[in-house]
Amino acid sequence: MTLILGIESSCDETAAAVVENGRHVVSNVVASQTELHKRYGGVFPEMASRAHIRAITPVVREAMTQARADWEDIDAIAAVYGPGLAGSLLVGLNAAKAIAYARDIPLVGINHLEAHIYANWLVPPGETEVSWPPPPFPLLCLVVSGGHTDLVLVEEHHQYRRLGSTIDDAAGEAFDKIARLLGLGYPGGPAIQRVAEQGDPEAFAFPRALQVGPYDFSFSGLKTAVLRKVQALRRQAGEDVGRRGVKLAEAGVDAESDLPIADLAASFQAAVVDALVSKTVAAVEDHDAVQLLVAGGVAANTRLRSELQHQVTVPVRFPPIRYCTDNAAMVAAAGHFRYLDGRRDHAHLDADPSLHLDHV
Ligand code: KG4
Ligand code: ZN
Numbered sequence: 001m002t003l004i005l006g007i008e009s010s011c012d013e014t015a016a017a018v019v020e021n022g023r024h025v026v027s028n029v030v031a032s033q034t035e036l037h038k039r040y041g042g043v044f045p046e047m048a049s050r051a052h053i054r055a056i057t058p059v060v061r062e063a064m065t066q067a068r069a070d071w072e073d074i075d076a077i078a079a080v081y082g083p084g085l086a087g088s089l090l091v092g093l094n095a096a097k098a099i100a101y102a103r104d105i106p107l108v109g110i111n112h113l114e115a116h117i118y119a120n121w122l123v124p125p126g127e128t129e130v131s132w133p134p135p136p137f138p139l140l141c142l143v144v145s146g147g148h149t150d151l152v153l154v155e156e157h158h159q160y161r162r163l164g165s166t167i168d169d170a171a172g173e174a175f176d177k178i179a180r181l182l183g184l185g186y187p188g189g190p191a192i193q194r195v196a197e198q199g200d201p202e203a204f205a206f207p208r209a210l211q212v213g214p215y216d217f218s219f220s221g222l223k224t225a226v227l228r229k230v231q232a233l234r235r236q237a238g239e240d241v242g243r244r245g246v247k248l249a250e251a252g253v254d255a256e257s258d259l260p261i262a263d264l265a266a267s268f269q270a271a272v273v274d275a276l277v278s279k280t281v282a283a284v285e286d287h288d289a290v291q292l293l294v295a296g297g298v299a300a301n302t303r304l305r306s307e308l309q310h311q312v313t314v315p316v317r318f319p320p321i322r323y324c325t326d327n328a329a330m331v332a333a334a335g336h337f338r339y340l341d342g343r344r345d346h347a348h349l350d351a352d353p354s355l356h357l358d359h360v
Helices: 033-039 045-066 086-103 112-121 171-181 186-197 220-243 261-286 300-312 329-340
Strands: 003-006 011-021 025-031 077-084 109-113 139-144 147-154 159-165 291-295
Touching: 003 086, 003 112, 003 329, 011 045, 011 112, 011 186, 011 329, 025 045, 025 109, 033 045, 077 086, 077 112, 086 109, 109 112, 109 329, 112 139, 112 147, 112 186, 112 291, 112 329, 139 261, 147 261, 159 261, 171 220, 171 261, 186 291, 186 300, 220 261, 261 300, 291 300
Parallel strands: 003 077, 077 109, 139 291
Antiparallel strands: 003 011, 011 025, 139 147, 147 159
């Protein structure tokens, strides 16, 4: 039996969690900075780092208290050291180093993307060890977050082969940018999903960018297509009002609110999901994967979940939403398997903002 304390601070969530045997969440504490970054429409790195410094000690203490764990019970401290924002990563990593040193507990450095993948090992509330068995290998994992969009073949624990990636924006980044364009706020993914429920996914035929490599993605053309459509619709709205002989402002008409936001959001979301699903289906079939895991913040998307479930021929697993977006339970789960594998880190482990999955 292992009890691992996980620590995560790579972006805008300060998180700590205690996990038993890499599978059972004993405590899971996340301090989100969403409110702080909302007014900037994205993460403001210096503010993120300062907020992590304020939150890290209370968050770790709370995770230990909720777990009713003593330091002697903890077998290892698993901390994310990359990829992510340098100033953010350093806070969690340094806290982990300090505790590990002071309490003489082994330190295990974890790749944030690996942690997202291992969220799929965590037994969700209401499931059991039997109903939610450990995923079988070889498996394919679609990692879709704010910073990454990768198709990864996992042949065994810690054996990764990246089959493809985005050549420009990450899927989550595209959601965030289009949400900003449509005035829907931050974070964009959940906002677009909510608004898209009222819209027609076929209202606008946005490009799917399928002509890049067989397992690669591209979202910049889609982003431009949505921008052009919004500009054209705005012009049209302005002209319509102009034709009635009234200036926009005088008429009290906000061209923006005249936009078919729900249809735009639904059509954009459908285009992203189609691109993700078609490449994933091909990768699963070409590599004889026995299961598909979906990981990262965009794995929370309901349309992506249902389309993958319908179109992929092997069983598909998604973590519960709370383990899809950044959290430390997934870090502790990954930490369990790395710890068993013998990985140990020391004070010289440095934050690596551009750490790759195949270089862990
Ligand atoms: O994995 P994550 O929490 O942080 C990173 O490691 O980047 O992912 C955050 C991303 C954001 O871009 C957010 O807009 C997106 O995940 N996201 C979603 C949804 N929930 C979060 N995208 C689409 N649909 C959602 N329901
Ligand atoms: Zn993440």
